[in-house]
Amino acid sequence: MYRKKFLGIFFIFLSLIIVILFSYFKFFGNNKSKIVHIENKEEVYNSNLIKDVEYSTKDKNNNEYFIRADEGEIDFSNPNIIFLKKVYAFIKLIDSREITIVSDFGKYNSENYDTIFSKNVKINYLDNKIAGEYLDFSLERNLMIISKEVSYSNLDNIMKADVIEINIKSKDTKIFMQDQKEKVILKSKN
Incomplete structure (x- = not known):
């Protein structure tokens, strides 16, 4: 019993x-620990989420690139990739004026500085304003590709297109629609 x-x-x-x-x-x-190097400080995080992320760099041509986000999440499978929320970027190209970019989300590669901005992307350059839903920005390829519901405006014109490709170095620009049957819409403000 x-x-x-x-x-x-x-x-x-x-x-x-x-x-x-x-x-x-x-x-x-x-639960893996991650060591993150930000602004010359080393901190150990038990999560891959970081608040108030900032990165700045200069490339070999002395172009300056600064990016800030409210929040960043490191991709554990590739620690060079950081997913960002509420993103602000400032780019100062040599022989050019400053470019500012804001978006709801971003994907930043800390190895080559390439950044994909998405959702409510807004770009300001001199008197030019470009808005879209997706921006692939690459210093390495010297290329900005803005797509999905793209609108462009300056002091004189408003334009709607599917894609705008800008060579950062040469400033050569291609504007086109994905469907060749459709046309880019250009209207004068005057």
Whole structure:
């Protein structure tokens, strides 16, 4: 009789320990620490989420690139990739004026400084304003590709297109529609 009670209690405790260990490893076992280098400070994070992210760099041609976001999340599979929220970028190109870019989201590559901006992308350059839903900005390729519901305006004109490609170095620009049957819409403000 006592042996049956003892075995019953033993199996209950054993089951409880197994459930506790399983729960611990399920919820806490995959928590990896990450060392992040930001503004000459090293901090250890138990998560891949960082508040108030800032990066700045100069390329080999002395172009300056500054990016800031309210929040960043490091991709554990590729630590050079950081997913950003509420993004602001400032670009000062040599032999050119400043470019500012804002968007709801971004994907920044800290290795080559390429950045993809998405959702409510707004670009300001001199008196030119470009809005769209997607911007692929690459210092490495010297290229900006703005797409999805693109609108462009300056002091004199308003234009609607599907894609605007700008060579950052030469300033050569291509404006086109994805469907060749459709036409770019250009209206004068005057």
